[in-house]
Amino acid sequence: MIDTHSHIYCDAFDDDRALVVERSQQAGVSHLILPNENLASVPLLKDLHALYPAYTSMAIGLHPEEVKPNYREELDAMRAMLDSGEFIAVGEIGMDLYWDKTYRAEQMEALKIQLEWCQEKGLPFIMHCRDGMDEVLEVLDSLKGDMPRGVFHCFGGDEHDIERLRERGDFYYGIGGVVTFKKSKLPQLLPIIGLDRILLETDAPYMAPVPMRGKRNESSYIPYINNHIAQVLGTTPEEVSRVTDVNAKTLFNL
Numbered sequence: 001m002i003d004t005h006s007h008i009y010c011d012a013f014d015d016d017r018a019l020v021v022e023r024s025q026q027a028g029v030s031h032l033i034l035p036n037e038n039l040a041s042v043p044l045l046k047d048l049h050a051l052y053p054a055y056t057s058m059a060i061g062l063h064p065e066e067v068k069p070n071y072r073e074e075l076d077a078m079r080a081m082l083d084s085g086e087f088i089a090v091g092e093i094g095m096d097l098y099w100d101k102t103y104r105a106e107q108m109e110a111l112k113i114q115l116e117w118c119q120e121k122g123l124p125f126i127m128h129c130r131d132g133m134d135e136v137l138e139v140l141d142s143l144k145g146d147m148p149r150g151v152f153h154c155f156g157g158d159e160h161d162i163e164r165l166r167e168r169g170d171f172y173y174g175i176g177g178v179v180t181f182k183k184s185k186l187p188q189l190l191p192i193i194g195l196d197r198i199l200l201e202t203d204a205p206y207m208a209p210v211p212m213r214g215k216r217n218e219s220s221y222i223p224y225i226n227n228h229i230a231q232v233l234g235t236t237p238e239e240v241s242r243v244t245d246v247n248a249k250t251l252f253n254l
């Protein structure tokens, strides 16, 4: 099982990070992908990756909630880092208008610039989208050239959104703890998405799955998500692990 979205480099894990990694290895999680947040978080990812070079992979990008008036400077600095070749994806990028719509135009511009990096470098994106699907689609439609590959992480859309995305590209969908929540409508979408387009993710430290809901999330909880997906799709946990591993390796070229 691969955790395709883990922020265990962040300060919520400063006291026990080595133990968290150990637990995730013991839980059968074979690899972690670390999505970036802003310029300040890049050294944190790098420090963790230096400790576990074979066990982790890094993405670089500016999270939509981190798009501030200085976003162009942050993007310029990240773009220069991208040339080092040590990043496997551009992320996380996207739109988030849930709390604050102040920087809607800037978020769209930052998203477009970073999707163009994907095109230029042949890298997949890791997309965060909360209350911003119309904007994401508008930006995707504004791209010239080939549609980049990528994952819609912590997918929170509906069937119509999946249809609209499929008209534009062959994307993957990151499924995490939300799928285990009692009132979640996500389970109904799993057969529509199909196992061959699902990626496992925790989004640690957020969104811990049942029975750990409300606690700090960590990558060792991936089996709860994996097993719940198996139950929903009427297949075995082994099959979900096997197919989602192939999916992650295919998308991220692991």
Ligand SMILES: [Zn+2]
Binding pocket: 005, 007, 035, 092, 203
């Ligand atoms: Zn994230």
